[in-house]
Amino acid sequence: MISRILVGLQFFFIFLMILPLDAPTLHPYIGIFIALIGLIIGLLGIYEHKSGNFNIRPAIKENCELVTTGIYAYIRHPMYLSVLVGMLGLAIIYFTYYELAVYLLLLITMFIKMFYEESLWKCHNPAYIEYMKNTKRLIPSVF
Numbered sequence: 292m293i294s295r296i297l298v299g300l301q302f303f304f305i306f307l308m309i310l311p312l313d314a315p316t317l318h319p320y321i322g323i324f325i326a327l328i329g330l331i332i333g334l335l336g337i338y339e340h341k342s343g344n345f346n347i348r349p350a351i352k353e354n355c356e357l358v359t360t361g362i363y364a365y366i367r368h369p370m371y372l373s374v375l376v377g378m379l380g381l382a383i384i385y386f387t388y389y390e391l392a393v394y395l396l397l398l399i400t401m402f403i404k405m406f407y408e409e410s411l412w413k414c415h416n417p418a419y420i421e422y423m424k425n426t427k428r429l430i431p432s433v434f
Contacts, residue, residue, distance in 0.1 A: 293349075298349075305397065311385055312385075316385060322383035322384030329372075332369050332372050333377070338361065339362060349404050349411065350411065357418055364426070365431040366428065409428075
């Protein structure tokens with residue numbers, strides 16, 4: 292239930308950020324560049340997943356495997372980073388207080404989702420605790 296609520300909130304905030312598409316753009320090239328970086332991070336994360344292993348909800352699928360290769364060798368949550376970077380790009384394109392406020396709500400939601408998923412992984416797979424010691428959540432060598 293918690294997983295569905297968190298994913299619902301994530302998509303709700305993304306939808307709210309996309310709504311003002313008719314607003315004037317302030318920094319379109321910078322925003323598009325940042326959004327493309329987010330897209331590339333997401334594609335690198337998807338590339339490392341085996342078929343049937345990917346899950347949008349922070350729930351552990353039956354028979355899922357811990358992915359520790361590729362981009363996952365450096366950060367534990369490239370898909371969350373992808374969403375945050377991509378939506379930051381959008382917030383920069385349509386920079387308003389509204390976009391900033393909704394982005395902050397999305398950021399909070401993604402952090403709650405990330406910590407919740409990590410708590411599930413720690414219970415599901417003891418190797419995750421060792422994996423946590425060798426990687427950072429979102430930014431290599433920082434956080």
